[in-house]
Amino acid sequence: MEFCIFVEPQEGLTWEQLATIARETERLGFDGFFRSDHYIAPDRALRGAPAISDAWTTLAGLAVATERVRLGTLVTPVTFRHPGALAVQVANVDAMSGGRVELGFGAGWNAPEHAAYGIPFPGKRFGLLTEALEVMTGxxxxxxxxxxxxxxxHLRxxxxxGVxxxxxxAIPLIxxxxxxxxxxxxxxRFATEYNxxxxxxxxxxxxxxxxxxxxxxxxxxxxxxGLSVALTATIGATPADADARARAIGLDPARQRTHGLHGTPAQVADRIADLAGLGAGRVYLQLLDPTDLEQLxxxxxxxxxxx
Structure with missing residues (x-):
């Protein structure tokens, strides 16, 4: 089974913080480092540093700041970038990383985020998503x-x-x-992995x-x-420590036990084993406070x- 660290920089991460956790992810032996593709949180709150970042710009930086880990998004919305341009961006970052890029791709959902930055947000996007996948793979x-x-x-x-x-x-598509x-x-029809x-x-x-x-x-x-699962990790040396981590990021420990990866390392290992039994070959470990490096x-x- 593969294990990837997954962070949400729109919650407020500077470039230095993002690079630090990516390098730690690599040093500790995880298989991949993935980030969300958002500019702001749904409630427009910034809980960390006042730093709004672009996913593919920062992944380009991480491509040269790391050597081994896979890099990608969960997930890039079809609405943010024209698929023709995105195909070039992803291929560029793939070259910069020596062939370590993966693209998580979806229809998008955060309407307030689009409104904040003047990005069109069509009511029906599945047809656009299908055509975008045809364009990029083509x-x-x-x-x-x-x-x-x-x-x-939608696209022409x-x-x-084709240079x-x-x-x-082939770029792995999630x-x-x-x-x-x-x-x-x-x-x-298109994916390398379902998540x-x-x-x-x-x-x-x-x-x-x-x-x-x-x-x-x-x-x-x-x-x-491939089949994969993304789950928020709230882990602690003791059950009480894990509960405290969950509450610190606004999560209910009881819900986390069934909807996340929660508890001591042994308890989290048991949940991972259950996911493997369901057929999951990869787990994305979502860290909502990626400045807390002890979690890693x-x-x-x-x-x-x-x-």
Whole structure:
């Protein structure tokens, strides 16, 4: 199983803080470092440093500030950047990192954030999301010297040059969500990995089953699709320490026991083992206070115990 640290810089992280936790993530042996793609929190509150950051700008910096960990977003909304430009940005960061980039991609949801920065937020975005995936995968697959054109309801590309190729044979694409039909179908068509999270095991198992069925319906081997879970980690050396960490970031310890990774390293390891039993091959450990680096050491203990 792979373990990735996942942070939310829109809560108020400076570049120096972001780089510090990314380097610690690498030093301690985690497999990846992922960040959200938001400019502000839904309530527009800034709980940490007064620093608003752009996901792909900072990932470019982390590409040269780290050497081994995978880097990516959970998740980039289709509304923030034109897919043609995003395809170039992601390929650039892939080159800068030596082929370590992954793209979590979704329809977007935070309407107040869009309004704050004047970013259009269409009411119906799934069609745009589908076309964006067609555009990006098409551009990445276009050979140097050749061109890529696309004509859709939302997007039009006219003979785009296929010169910006990723280092990897294909950029890993992560699609997630709880949709019952369209999301599993889109996942089966485009994704390298399906992600869900912040739910009890029964819900996670149901969602995994839906994407597996969608792969089978699309004549795709389900074994070619990775399954992952993102969960907020509130870990402590003792149960009381874990409860205190949960309360410090505004979470209910009782809910965290079923909807997150909560408790001592041994208790967190047990939950991870349960997720592995459901089919999860990767867990994103969400840290809502990433300046608390002691959590990383405890999470290393938990992940090692989980095997």
């Amino acid at each position: 551009l990445w697959a276009t050979a140097p010297g050749e061109t890529f054109s696309f004509e859709g309801e 590309l006219d003979r785009a040059l 910006q190729r990723p280092v990897q044979d 699609i997630g969500g709880g949709g019952a039909t369209r999301t599993p179908a889109l996942t089966a 869900t999270g912040w739910e009890p095991d029964a819900v996670i198992a149901e969602r995994f089953a839906r994407v597996v069925a969608a792969c089978e319906a699309a004549d795709r081997d389900p074994e070619t699709l 050491e405890l999470l290393v203990e938990a992940t090692q115990a989980a095997g």
